[in-house]
Amino acid sequence: MKIQAVKGTRDFYPEDMARRNFIVDGWKRASIRNGFLEFDGPIFEYLAMYQQKSGDEIASQLFAFEDRGERMLAIRPEITPTLARMVNQRINALPRPIKWFSVPRLCRAERPQKGRLREFFQWNVDIIGVDDCLADAEVIFCAVDYLIEAGLGSDDIVVRISSRRLLASLLEYFGIEESQLDKVYAVLDKKAKVPPEAFEKMLEEAITDADKRVKVMNLMAAETLVELEQFAGNDENAKKAVDELKRLFEYLNVMGISEFCTFDIGIVRGLAYYTGIVFEIYDKSQQLRAICGGGRYDNLLADFGGPKITATGMGMGDCVLGIVLEEKGIFSKAAVNGVIEYFVAYAEDALRNDALNIIAKIRRAGKIADFSYKGGGLGKQLKQASAAGAKQCVIIGQEYSQKKLILKDMIKGEQVEIVESEFLGQLKNAD
RNA sequence: GUGGGAGUAGCUCAGUUGGCAGAGCAUUAGAUUGUGGUUCUAAGGGUCGCGGGUUCAAAUCCCGUCUCUCACCCCA
Secondary structure (H helix, E strand, C coil): CCCCCCCCCCCCCCCHHHHHHHHHHHHHHHHHHHCCCCCCCCCCCEHHHHHHHCCCHHHHHEEEEEECCCCEEEECCCCCHHHHHHHCCCCCCCEEEEEEEEEEECCCCCCCCCCCCCCEEEEEEEEECCCCCHHHHHHHHHHHHHHHCCCCCCCCCCEEEEEEHHHHHHHHHHHCCHHHHHHHHHCCCCCCCCCCHHHHHHHHHHCCCHHHHHHHHHCCCCCCCCHHHHCCCCHHHHHHHHHHHHHHHHHHHHCCCCCHEEEEECCCCCCCCCCCCEEEECCCCCCCCCEEEEECCCCCCHHHHCCCCCCEEEEEHHHHHHHHHHHHHHHCCCCCCCCCCEEEEECCCHHHHHHHHHHHHHHHCCCCCECCCCCHHHCCCCCCHHCCCCCCCEEEEEHHHHHEEEEEEECCEEEEEHEEEHHHHHHHHHH
């Protein structure tokens, strides 16, 4: 029986690996220039760690197994619990704010579909220990900074921003009980995803009181922060939440990315643990799930047995992003092959050892060099050099009896004769 | 867990009324014994997803099954 790749996994052939590296390298560059430090954890953890935050149902959506010591373990479906565990462990020794990032490989046992696989990479950026929404602004900036570097503009993507705290205070102000909030959130999260009639019907089921429901419907139609202030009335909590959003947008404006950002009260995020600012980044032209999502989760460390220290962060997976970059033709910029700087060709088999000797010297000088195993005619070797995308060829022929090489520029097609020692000297001085 | 779509060469796919298994790209070799990219020629590469049925004859029709994929549910 022929064995095939497991459902929802990917094989990375060299050209796929080039794309993956294009994404991952960009993530790391953006993180580092935004002042984040890289961390990583184990690829599996105790199953209980994931159940603690999200409940038992989550167990069916992750790859769990028992080891030989009868420990219940799971392959990590996210890295945030690991982050919480690691930070809690050294909370008194770590200088704050803690600005860390990671690019973990994650697995989730969900049914695969467009933009979602069972094994993927996810860029995570978190700031722990900053109450002010400046931290949220910086997380958003970091994500946008990356997307711009990757080649996307404000015509391509949009950051939709809202606030859990705002929703919570307004809903409470409208008279909806706190115990009902999660249920209502789940419905509000669907607003942009289902037809208006369906949305209305779902809302009817979640909020039986007609007065309250009308208020919520009106609220969900709000498009600007100014409108929200009217809803807030004299409610202190709601006013504070609006004020926070205003400050956030001001920060984003100062940082020069306001054209990417918009307020959208329909952004709720599925999970219960978000406590404040929430945001998602979408591709404007396509019907894809979010490229990126994040927000504030002030109970993170406390949920994992640590002190109550605030946190905010985001995650960006490689699947949806990969589709977007592919559609925009951005991957063509990614170098698929390692670019050969010098391809060494030899005119006669007798010169092969001389060629090998020079190749070794080029490589030890830090340059990328390759050659033909088969040898054969010079034409064949140059053909192979072209196929490999070589920038230059070093040709070793009769001239080598006077220690001279031919250096051929494969792009311009020009060639010059050069003394071997001079050529090798140039290698070391270059760059 | 529910529902649609698709499985033919490494890839993208064609395959007529049931009648010898095909093309392009890719790969390899040659045209070319000191000069590449273009071009030309040739070769290799198939359990037509798998199993059963109908038939003189099945990639093609029927039944079953597996896999992949898309949309739901969910989404950290």
